[in-house]
Amino acid sequence: MKKKSVSQAIGFGLLRFCIIVVLMILVVILYDIFSKGKEAVSWEFLSAMPRNGMTEGGILPAIVGTFLVTVITAILAIPLGMGCAIYLNEYASHGKITRLIRMSIRNLSGVPSIVYGLFGVVLFVQLMKLDTSILASGLTLGLMTLPWTITASEEALKGVPRAYREGSLALGATKWQAIRTNVLPYAIPGMLTGAILGLARAAGETAPILFTGAAFSLPFLPKSLSDQFMALPYHLYIMATQHHAIEKVRPIAYGTALVLIALIFCMNFFAVVLRYKLRKVKVE
Amino acid sequence: MTIATEKNKVQLKSIGFSDRAYGRSVEENKIKIVVEDFNFFYGKTHALKNINMKIRSNAVVGIIGPSGCGKSTFLRCFNRMNDTINNIRYQGDISVDGNNIFDKDLDVVDLRRNVGMVFQKSNPFPKSIFENVAYGLKINGINDKDFIQERVEKSLKDAALWSEIKDRLNESAFSLSGGQQQRLCIARALAVEPEILLLDEPASALDPIATGKIEELIHELKKKYTIVIVTHNMQQAARVSDYTAFFMLGELVEYDFTNKIFTNPLKKITEDYVTGRFG
Amino acid sequence: MMKRYLDDELKQLNINILKMAAMVEEAIHRSVEALRKQDKKEALSVIKNDQKIDDMEVAIEEEVIDLFALFQPLACDLRFITTGMHINTELERIADLTVNISQRVLDLADQPLVKPVNDIDKLANQAKVMVKNSIDSFVNRDQELAKEVIFSDKESNRLRTSIIRELIDDYMMKDSSSIPKAVPLLLVARDLERICDHAASIAEDVIYMIQAKVIKHHRELL
Numbered sequence: 001m002k003k004k005s006v007s008q009a010i011g012f013g014l015l016r017f018c019i020i021v022v023l024m025i026l027v028v029i030l031y032d033i034f035s036k037g038k039e040a041v042s043w044e045f046l047s048a049m050p051r052n053g054m055t056e057g058g059i060l061p062a063i064v065g066t067f068l069v070t071v072i073t074a075i076l077a078i079p080l081g082m083g084c085a086i087y088l089n090e091y092a093s094h095g096k097i098t099r100l101i102r103m104s105i106r107n108l109s110g111v112p113s114i115v116y117g118l119f120g121v122v123l124f125v126q127l128m129k130l131d132t133s134i135l136a137s138g139l140t141l142g143l144m145t146l147p148w149t150i151t152a153s154e155e156a157l158k159g160v161p162r163a164y165r166e167g168s169l170a171l172g173a174t175k176w177q178a179i180r181t182n183v184l185p186y187a188i189p190g191m192l193t194g195a196i197l198g199l200a201r202a203a204g205e206t207a208p209i210l211f212t213g214a215a216f217s218l219p220f221l222p223k224s225l226s227d228q229f230m231a232l233p234y235h236l237y238i239m240a241t242q243h244h245a246i247e248k249v250r251p252i253a254y255g256t257a258l259v260l261i262a263l264i265f266c267m268n269f270f271a272v273v274l275r276y277k278l279r280k281v282k283v284e
Numbered sequence: 285m286t287i288a289t290e291k292n293k294v295q296l297k298s299i300g301f302s303d304r305a306y307g308r309s310v311e312e313n314k315i316k317i318v319v320e321d322f323n324f325f326y327g328k329t330h331a332l333k334n335i336n337m338k339i340r341s342n343a344v345v346g347i348i349g350p351s352g353c354g355k356s357t358f359l360r361c362f363n364r365m366n367d368t369i370n371n372i373r374y375q376g377d378i379s380v381d382g383n384n385i386f387d388k389d390l391d392v393v394d395l396r397r398n399v400g401m402v403f404q405k406s407n408p409f410p411k412s413i414f415e416n417v418a419y420g421l422k423i424n425g426i427n428d429k430d431f432i433q434e435r436v437e438k439s440l441k442d443a444a445l446w447s448e449i450k451d452r453l454n455e456s457a458f459s460l461s462g463g464q465q466q467r468l469c470i471a472r473a474l475a476v477e478p479e480i481l482l483l484d485e486p487a488s489a490l491d492p493i494a495t496g497k498i499e500e501l502i503h504e505l506k507k508k509y510t511i512v513i514v515t516h517n518m519q520q521a522a523r524v525s526d527y528t529a530f531f532m533l534g535e536l537v538e539y540d541f542t543n544k545i546f547t548n549p550l551k552k553i554t555e556d557y558v559t560g561r562f563g
Numbered sequence: 564m565m566k567r568y569l570d571d572e573l574k575q576l577n578i579n580i581l582k583m584a585a586m587v588e589e590a591i592h593r594s595v596e597a598l599r600k601q602d603k604k605e606a607l608s609v610i611k612n613d614q615k616i617d618d619m620e621v622a623i624e625e626e627v628i629d630l631f632a633l634f635q636p637l638a639c640d641l642r643f644i645t646t647g648m649h650i651n652t653e654l655e656r657i658a659d660l661t662v663n664i665s666q667r668v669l670d671l672a673d674q675p676l677v678k679p680v681n682d683i684d685k686l687a688n689q690a691k692v693m694v695k696n697s698i699d700s701f702v703n704r705d706q707e708l709a710k711e712v713i714f715s716d717k718e719s720n721r722l723r724t725s726i727i728r729e730l731i732d733d734y735m736m737k738d739s740s741s742i743p744k745a746v747p748l749l750l751v752a753r754d755l756e757r758i759c760d761h762a763a764s765i766a767e768d769v770i771y772m773i774q775a776k777v778i779k780h781h782r783e784l785l
Contacts, residue, residue: 094370163407167469170363171420171476172397181423182409496567503568522633523568546632 033257040255049219054239055249059256061218065134065229066263068222069213070203072138073145077202078195080142081149085191088150089157090179109147114207116144121211133226137213141202148201152194156187189278196271200264206233216242232260310526316341316480316510317362322376324357324534326369331357333534335376339527341479344502344511346525346542348518350562354534355514356404359482362512363399364392380480397424400473404485406465408457408472413449416457416468420476435475442508443471444501463494467501474505481505483513487520499524518558522546530554569634576626576647577702580654583619584698587654588691590616590661591758595687597668598751601676606665613662620655624648639772646772650701653761653768657694660754660761667747667754677734677744686722686755693719693762700769709773710785712766719759726752 048058084105092098120140130136160183168178206214215228216238222229239253240246317339324332332354339345347355360366361378364385378385385395397420408416417436426432436453440446445467449460457468466486473481483502487495502511502524515521521528521542528545530538538545538554549555556562590609597605627648630636636644693712700709730749734741767779778784 161407163403163405164409166365166368166403167407167409167472168419168423169368170365170396170401170403171423171472172393173420173423174393177423181419186410500566500568519635522635543629543633547628 033254033261036251037254037258040251041258045255046259050217051219054217054243054252055245059232059235059259061221062230062232062235062256063259064221065231066203068134068225068229069138069141069209069231070199072135072225073141073202074195074199076139076142077145077149077198081146081195082153082191084150085153085157086179089154090175090183105147105150109151113144113205116140117208117211119143120208125212131226132213132228134213134222134229135225137209137229140208140212141205144205144208145198145202148198149195152198153191156190156194157183159190160186189275193271193275196267196274200267203267204233204260204264206237209234232256232263236260310340310343313340313342315339316381318379320377322361322378323374324361324366325373327371331534335536337529337536337539339510339512341510342506343527344506344513344525346521346528347512347514347531348521348528349531350557351516353531355531356484358531359484359512359514362480362482363396363401365401367392397476398478399480399482400476400478401482402466402469402473402484402486404488406462406469406489408460408465408468411457412454413457413460413468414453417472417475420472424476439471439475442474442505443467444497444504445471461494463490463497466490466494466498470501479510481509481511483511485515486513488516495520530557569636569640572630572634573640573643576623576630576644579623579626580647580650581698581702583616583623583651583654584694586616586619587658588694590658591687591691591694594661594664595684597665599684601668601671601673603669606668609665610662613658616655616658620651623651627651642772642775646701646768649768650765653765657758657761660758663754664751667751670747671744674744677741677748678730682722682726683748683752683755686719686726686752689715689719689722690755690758690762693759697762697765697769700766704773706770706773709766709769713763713782713785716759716763719756723752723756
């Protein structure tokens with residue numbers, strides 16, 4: 001009896017230790033970035049162009065660039081991802097081929113982002129002649145996000161009880177009617193949440209945009225989608241490793257990191273709120 | 285009737301003996317569903333073997349049998365609900381009013397409108413009570429608001445639910461009790477005016493009072509519908525059905541008047557099952 | 564209270580038992596009339612009619628078995644149905660007794676009666692009233708009436724004993740040639756008293772149905 005309770009205490013202790021370690025790491029990183037970055041962040045920092053070889057001024061072009069790229073990513077990844085998920089989950093027969101496709105998608109989500117970057121160069125920049133641009137980068141990120149959105153959307157569809165489909169079919173609905181009226185409305189919150197989390201991840205990626213459109217420094221805003229652009233993660237990468245006066249621009253690097261983290265946090269938060277709101281509507 | 289013979293039955297009627305239900309009341313109705321040499325396969329599993337069965341209109345047919353005997357699978361053949369499953373195969377015929385339901389020209393959507401189904405677990409949609417009942421009408425392209433209103437009311441009345449919920453039609457269907465939810469599902473099935481109702485263990489998750497209400501409802505519904513009910517509760521089959529079919533291992537072992545099955549079944553194995561000596 | 568399908572079935576059983584009772588009461592009446600009027604044709608008709616009552620008994624019995632098998636009745640439903648089953652059997656036995664009486668009419672074969680049938684009439688009346696009251700007590704769930712039936716059984720015993728004694732003492736002992744004519748009457752008296760016994764038995768069942776108390780063989784419990 002006693003032995004048992006001792007081993008239980010040890011087990012719990014270990015688990016508790018794991019969670020503490022993880023939380024500590026997170027807290028340390030956040031604290032470090034926040035304490036060092038808060039000095040740099042000001043209204044000017046958010047709204048001005050970089051000046052003086054990026055040693056002064058703000059990061060507005062990077063914010064705008066990241067925003068535009070993310071929008072392109074969303075436009076590609078969300079509808080396509082949902083469509084694929086609906087097909088895979090509702091229409092495809094449960095054969096070997098479907099299983100293969102599904103496995104491939106899972107594997108794609110594990111492919112390093114730099115590979116997507118190279119692929120984007122070949123397909124969008126060179127083959128489709130989009131040149132290095134917002135569009136090319138957005139599409140590349142879109143491709144990278146697709147496996148993620150497909151998987152998340154499929155999970156959301158799986159979460160809709162079979163009874164809703166069958167109940168609808170039994171009343172004389174066609175398959176599409178059943179899906180449209182009695183499956184999608186309940187799957188969409190989950191699908192959107194998954195998509196937004198995917199976008200948040202894409203917004204923080206550097207490698208895929210490295211070759212497809214992100215510019216080292218552009219002291220003006222992009223005029224069209226075929227322009228090059230600055231992006232927060234790439235800007236951070238440059239400021240932290242490539243700049244000629246690394247020590248001098250360190251506060252700017254921290255400020256950029258803080259803005260990027262805040263942006264991603266906001267997107268995740270929005271996803272959670274959206275899920276909560278839509279779920280509430282569903283239940284009522 | 286076992287001892288009092290056909291001849292005596294007529295005599296008894298002449299002296300005022302009132303003959304009772306249990307199939308005899310529907311004995312002369314026309315035949316609604318014919319199942320002929322029907323086989324069903326799940327992949328390599330031979331789930332239903334050579335089923336032959338006739339169902340009269342406005343009869344209640346109870347299907348009983350141990351778990352896994354194929355009774356639910358059989359029920360789901362009548363509206364081709366099994367089509368949603370992969371790797372299935374039919375052999376033989378099922379016809380409703382003389383039309384083979386596996387005919388290539390037959391629209392399965394029409395079939396399902398005509399053959400309503402209520403599932404084991406009540407499955408109201410996450411919509412309002414009204415929207416649940418109106419759902420079948422809307423997907424069938426009916427938009428006339430007055431008509432929908434009228435039909436929803438009628439269906440809820442037929443499902444003996446109207447008086448309980450008429451003031452809360454816009455509340456979520458999930459606010460209803462389990463028994464009410466199941467009657468809502470029946471109302472939803474009735475709204476598209478089917479001729480046949482398939483009930484797949486409709487009361488298995490309900491308490492005795494709610495079960496009693498569903499059973500009473502079935503007695504009322506058979507005036508308008510032909511009903512096939514699968515149940516693992518033998519007493520329920522005894523109470524509600526005119527005819528009872530006993531399935532085992534995918535075979536139709538015995539199919540007869542309910543009172544015959546429960547008082548004097550033809551086969552030993554049926555007797556063992558209904559008396560609980562099984563296995 | 565919730566409307567139950569079983570209630571319709573029970574009502575049906577009730578009606579069938581009442582029809583059976585009506586037929587049996589008529590059989591009592593007609594057999595006694597046949598005796599009084601020495602009407603062989605009527606007696607034959609009662610005997611023939613018994614087949615219908617037998618069929619009815621079988622049909623009701625099957626109905627009851629179906630009710631047991633299909634509805635698993637409990638508590639008051641259970642008592643009602645078992646009581647109905649007993650009443651059905653008792654009624655059929657009463658009908659058999661009316662056949663016996665009718666056969667005695669045939670045995671007498673046009674011989675004039677040895678004695679006026681006044682007191683036999685009285686016993687016959689008693690039997691009819693008791694059967695009628697016992698059935699009424701069943702229909703109306705009237706325990707007072709049922710008790711009355713049970714108590715009046717004593718009177719029927721008294722009447723029978725006095726008739727038999729009179730037949731033996733005043734006729735058979737005095738004139739042995741009257742025996743063939745007296746014995747049938749003696750048997751009729753016995754049969755009529757038995758009808759009363761069955762009526763009392765029905766009343767006991769009614770008490771059981773209402774109070775769930777078995778008073779058979781223990782009338783002091785009443």
